Amino acid sequence: MAQVRRAPLADQAAELLLERIRSGEWRLGEKLPGETTLAPQLGVGRSTVREAIRQLAGRGVLASRQGSGVFVTALDAPEDWDAVLRRAGIISVIEARIAIESEAAALAAARRTPADLRAIRRALARRAEHRFDIETHVDADTVFHRTIVAAAHNPVLIELFDTFTPRLREAMIDMLRIRKEFGGDSDHAAHAQLADAIAARDEVAAAERSRAHLLTLRDGLA
Amino acid sequence: MAQVRRAPLADQAAELLLERIRSGEWRLGEKLPGETTLAPQLGVGRSTVREAIRQLAGRGVLASRQGSGVFVTALDAPEDWDAVLRRAGIISVIEARIAIESEAAALAAARRTPADLRAIRRALARRAEHRFDIETHVDADTVFHRTIVAAAHNPVLIELFDTFTPRLREAMIDMLRIRKEFGGDSDHAAHAQLADAIAARDEVAAAERSRAHLLTLRDGLA
DNA sequence: ACTGCTCTGCTTGTCTGAGGAGTTGGCTCG
DNA sequence: CGAGCCAACTCCTCAGACAAGCAGAGCAGT
Numbered sequence: 351m352a353q354v355r356r357a358p359l360a361d362q363a364a365e366l367l368l369e370r371i372r373s374g375e376w377r378l379g380e381k382l383p384g385e386t387t388l389a390p391q392l393g394v395g396r397s398t399v400r401e402a403i404r405q406l407a408g409r410g411v412l413a414s415r416q417g418s419g420v421f422v423t424a425l426d427a428p429e430d431w432d433a434v435l436r437r438a439g440i441i442s443v444i445e446a447r448i449a450i451e452s453e454a455a456a457l458a459a460a461r462r463t464p465a466d467l468r469a470i471r472r473a474l475a476r477r478a479e480h481r482f483d484i485e486t487h488v489d490a491d492t493v494f495h496r497t498i499v500a501a502a503h504n505p506v507l508i509e510l511f512d513t514f515t516p517r518l519r520e521a522m523i524d525m526l527r528i529r530k531e532f533g534g535d536s537d538h539a540a541h542a543q544l545a546d547a548i549a550a551r552d553e554v555a556a557a558e559r560s561r562a563h564l565l566t567l568r569d570g571l572a
Numbered sequence: 573m574a575q576v577r578r579a580p581l582a583d584q585a586a587e588l589l590l591e592r593i594r595s596g597e598w599r600l601g602e603k604l605p606g607e608t609t610l611a612p613q614l615g616v617g618r619s620t621v622r623e624a625i626r627q628l629a630g631r632g633v634l635a636s637r638q639g640s641g642v643f644v645t646a647l648d649a650p651e652d653w654d655a656v657l658r659r660a661g662i663i664s665v666i667e668a669r670i671a672i673e674s675e676a677a678a679l680a681a682a683r684r685t686p687a688d689l690r691a692i693r694r695a696l697a698r699r700a701e702h703r704f705d706i707e708t709h710v711d712a713d714t715v716f717h718r719t720i721v722a723a724a725h726n727p728v729l730i731e732l733f734d735t736f737t738p739r740l741r742e743a744m745i746d747m748l749r750i751r752k753e754f755g756g757d758s759d760h761a762a763h764a765q766l767a768d769a770i771a772a773r774d775e776v777a778a779a780e781r782s783r784a785h786l787l788t789l790r791d792g793l794a
Numbered sequence: 795a796c797t798g799c800t801c802t803g804c805t806t807g808t809c810t811g812a813g814g815a816g817t818t819g820g821c822t823c824g
Numbered sequence: 825c826g827a828g829c830c831a832a833c834t835c836c837t838c839a840g841a842c843a844a845g846c847a848g849a850g851c852a853g854t
Contacts, residue, residue, distance in 0.1 A: 358638065358836060360626065384805060395838040397619060400806085401626045404582065408630025410652070416580065416806045417845030428653065429731060430632070438727045445679065446672065446728040453671030505660045506668040509651060510732075580807060606834060617809040622835085638835045639816030 363392050363402035371411060372426055381419040382412070435517045440571050447514045448564045450507050451495065455544065455560035456553040457502035466501035467549055473497045474545050478538055488522050494541065498548065498560070525570050585614050585624035590633060594648055603641040604634070657739045662793050665739055670786045672732045673717065677766065677782035678775040679724035688723035692767050695719045700760055706748050710741060716763065720770065720782070747792050 357365075367382075376382060385403070389396045403420055406412040409427045414420040435443055458466070473494040480490040492515050499511045540563050547555035579587075589604075598604060607625075611618045625642055628634040631649045636642040657665055680688070695716040702712040714737050721733045762785050769777040 360836080364630075386805085397839085398837060400619075401623060401836095404623045404626040405630035408586075408627035410654075414806065415846085417804085418847080419805060429735075431650065431653075432632075434728065434731050442726045442728045445675065445726055446732065449672045449675030449729065450668065453667065453674070457667065504664045504667050506656065506664045507671065509656050510668065513651075582807080608834090619810085620808060623807095636835065637817085639833080640818080641834060 359394050360398050360401040360405065363394055363398060364405040366392060367402055367406060368411060368427065371422060374425075376422050378422055378425055380422055382422070384419065431513055435514070440518070440521045441568060443514055443517055444564065444568045444571060447511070447518065448561060448568065450510045450514075451499060451564060452557045452561040454499040454502040454504065454507045454511070455548065455556040457504060457507075458498050459548045459551050459553040459556040461503050462501040462548055462551075466497070469497045470494070470501065470545050470548065474541060477541065484523055484526050488519060488526065491522075492519070498544070501548065521571055522567070529570070581616050582620050582623040582627065585616055585620055586627045588614060589624060589628060590649065593633065593644055596647075598644050600644055600647055602644055604644070606641065653735055657736070662740070662743045663790060665736055666786065666790045666793060669733070669736045669740065670783060670790065672729050672736075673721060673786060674779045674783040676721040676724040676726065676729045676733070677770065677778040679726060679729075680720050681770045681773050681775040681778040683725050684723040684770055684773075688719070689771055691719045692716070692723065692770065696763060696767050699763065703760075706745055710744050710748065713744075714741070720766070723770065743793055744789070751792070 370376070382388065383391070385396050385399050389399045392399060392402075403412055403414060406427075407414065411422070411424050411427055412420055413423045462470075473490070473496075477487075477490040477494045480486045496508075496511060496515075499508050502508075540559065544556060544559040544563065547559055592598070604610065605613070607618050607621050611621045614621065614624075625634055625636060628649075629636065633644070633646050633649055634642055635645045684692075695712070695718075699709075699712040699716045702708040718730075718733060718737075721730050724730075762781065766778065766781040766785065769781055
């Protein structure tokens with residue numbers, strides 16, 4: 351026995367439709383049978399079919415046009431990044447962060463404007479101030495790293511950074527709580543060197559420093 | 573004059589609700605007013621409210637539990653990556669690909685199994701065969717690069733790769749069509765060197781080769 | 795033969811009313 | 825004070841009705 355029908359009919363109908371779409375029953379852009387046809391086919395009422403269609407419309411799979419019909423706009427629901435990141439494990443996430451952030455550091459060194467540099471320096475100072483409360487320190491650290499990614503002027507990279515950091519926040523807090531030592535002088539010096547490399551437009555050094563710092567973070571979490 | 577295009581009431585209602593959620597009217601995990609309360613508040617019928625809720629449920633913002641109520645599960649709809657990539661421009665996308673792929677190449681050099689290596693070599697051979705039809709060549713090239721990312725054994729990186737490449741496919745095809753020259757000996761040699769570096773477990777060289785190759789691609793698209 | 799019109803059937807959109815099913819919190823009773 | 829019942833509330837599902845919009849068939853005029 352699977353489950354005692356915990357899921358509402360509308361959800362089941364949506365899942366069933368998605369399954370049939372995935373199987374290739376209708377091509378991209380093709381029209382689905384009408385609601386009045388689909389309802390008895392799925393064994394539910396028309397309102398239920400409509401709610402299932404709405405659900406898939408919210409996920410970007412279907413689009414309905416009044417008077418015309420319901421059309422397939424995607425052959426599959428886009429991967430849910432939250433789910434991917436939950437499944438993946440912290441190490442994989444931080445490796446992805448290393449990838450984007452070291453590249454972003456190099457780009458930042460090449461492209462940073464004076465305003466970017468001011469923001470980086472300011473974030474670095476705030477990061478140094480908040481060295482007593484763990485959560486506050488982690489957040490200040492994240493803000494600092496974000497200013498660097500922002501200085502790369504690449505919307506994809508900044509979006510990736512924002513996708514990954516929430517997942518890492520808790521793990522970092524836990525790690526620091528165990529180590530009982532953070533925000534020390536050597537840690538601050540490493541970050542200051544990163545900022546200096548970007549200020550000096552030294553792409554190689556910026557990538558290197560960023561990478562080295564995050565690798566220690568990864569090994570701390572392993 | 574607003575617009576000729578009229579959105580269905582249910583869509584308008586969904587947008588309105590999302591707006592109120594974003595504004596912080598209800599906190600994360602909090603319960604929304606009942607359908608019978610919401611309907612006159614939004615000036616629509618109950619079934620329309622239900623369809624709006626379903627739509628937001630499909631986007632992961634709301635979740636409804638029978639007998640209990642409708643609850644906020646996210647304060648905002650997750651960014652749609654397709655939209656981000658469309659907006660971002662090819663250069664930004666390929667820079668993101670450089671970031672993940674050069675890092676993946678280094679990880680692949682460290683972690684590749686014999687099976688990974690066989691897959692890489694096989695993909696390299698197929699890539700060399702298909703050097704006459706542009707589309708086929710681009711697809712074979714993508715498969716080759718994907719085997720490398722797969723050898724890094726990091727689910728986040730492979731997912732990122734799969735997210736980016738569809739967006740790049742057309743751009744690469746267009747570029748090669750203009751240049752009228754592809755799959756040459758030097759191009760093939762560069763890929764072979766990348767495969768060799770991974771075979772030799774040389775992390776630095778693998779990252780370097782991958783990066784250099786993709787940079788020429790970026791500059792070709794600029 | 796071509797153009798432009800209307801008419802018609804089919805589609806989705808919206809509302810209402812009626813029960814069914816599940817949850818919650820208070821109330822009664824031991 | 826605790827256990828069990830119960831009533832009010834919630835969402836879930838259905839059926840029916842009518843409105844609004846689209847697309848193609850058919851027709852009339854040029």
